[in-house]
Amino acid sequence: MSSEFENIYRSENAALDRVLRRALKKSGAGPRPGPGGKAGPDVAGPFQILDLACGTCREAGTLVEVFRDFDGGDREVRLVGADIRDRELDEAAARARALGNARDSFEFLTENCAKLGRHRELGKDFDVTFLRHQNYWNDKAVWQRIFEQGLEKLKDDGLLVITSYFDREHALALKALERAGAELIVTERNEDTRLLLDTPGKSVDRHVAVFRKKR
Numbered sequence: 001m002s003s004e005f006e007n008i009y010r011s012e013n014a015a016l017d018r019v020l021r022r023a024l025k026k027s028g029a030g031p032r033p034g035p036g037g038k039a040g041p042d043v044a045g046p047f048q049i050l051d052l053a054c055g056t057c058r059e060a061g062t063l064v065e066v067f068r069d070f071d072g073g074d075r076e077v078r079l080v081g082a083d084i085r086d087r088e089l090d091e092a093a094a095r096a097r098a099l100g101n102a103r104d105s106f107e108f109l110t111e112n113c114a115k116l117g118r119h120r121e122l123g124k125d126f127d128v129t130f131l132r133h134q135n136y137w138n139d140k141a142v143w144q145r146i147f148e149q150g151l152e153k154l155k156d157d158g159l160l161v162i163t164s165y166f167d168r169e170h171a172l173a174l175k176a177l178e179r180a181g182a183e184l185i186v187t188e189r190n191e192d193t194r195l196l197l198d199t200p201g202k203s204v205d206r207h208v209a210v211f212r213k214k215r
């Protein structure tokens with residue numbers, strides 16, 4: 001990949017970092033009190049992120065840093081990315097290796113995310129399910145299932161976070177996620193979104209929304 005593209009991705013990730021941190025702060029969600037009532041996580045093991053339909057997962061390093069801070073700053077992070085296309089996942093794995101981050105773990109699965117339930121060993125205790133540029137209007141039935149599966153894999157107090165390229169697709173996804181059993185906490189416009197010229201009204205991480213499981 002040329003360094004010109006890599007520079008563009010770096011600046012997109014920096015914008016994603018900012019809008020995610022803003023949305024998480026507005027959500028009011030945060031680490032549970034640890035032992036003795038001190039701020040910080042009260043659970044053992046890594047903070048777990050499931051990145052569905054992750055493609056080449058250019059956001060892996062950004063997610064690790066944003067959610068580690070969100071969690072209180074101490075825990076390791078385990079990121080599991082899944083996509084139906086292996087070629088993208090090979091690039092995702094190479095990108096994760098290039099981060100040179102030995103503290104955290106990165107795994108990539110070739111998987112139809114609409115059928116993630118059959119992947120029992122993945123468990124249901126992710127702290128965050130993340131979907132960058134969800135593609136709801138490409139196939140509404142499939143993405144409805146992907147949203148349901150993403151919620152299924154979350155622990156009770158986990159968060160599901162999406163980003164969207166388009167205003168209308170974002171609005172449709174918000175409704176679909178509510179039907180899937182999610183409760184919208186906050187939706188945030190990315191002020192530093194990069195316009196993409198291939199389709200009118202399309203831009204990178206144009207919106208970010210944070211959900212929890214409906215109680």
Ligand SMILES: C[S@@+](CC[C@H](N)C(=O)[O-])C[C@H]1O[C@@H](n2cnc3c(N)ncnc32)[C@H](O)[C@@H]1O
Pocket residue numbers: 052053054055056057082083084085088111112113114131132133134135142
């Ligand atoms: C709009 S792209 C977003 C990719 C990546 N998250 C990004 O932001 O660059 C949609 C992604 O969904 C994946 N996808 C579509 N249907 C899928 C399915 N049933 N299971 C897993 N991945 C799927 C595609 O392979 C593609 O990588």
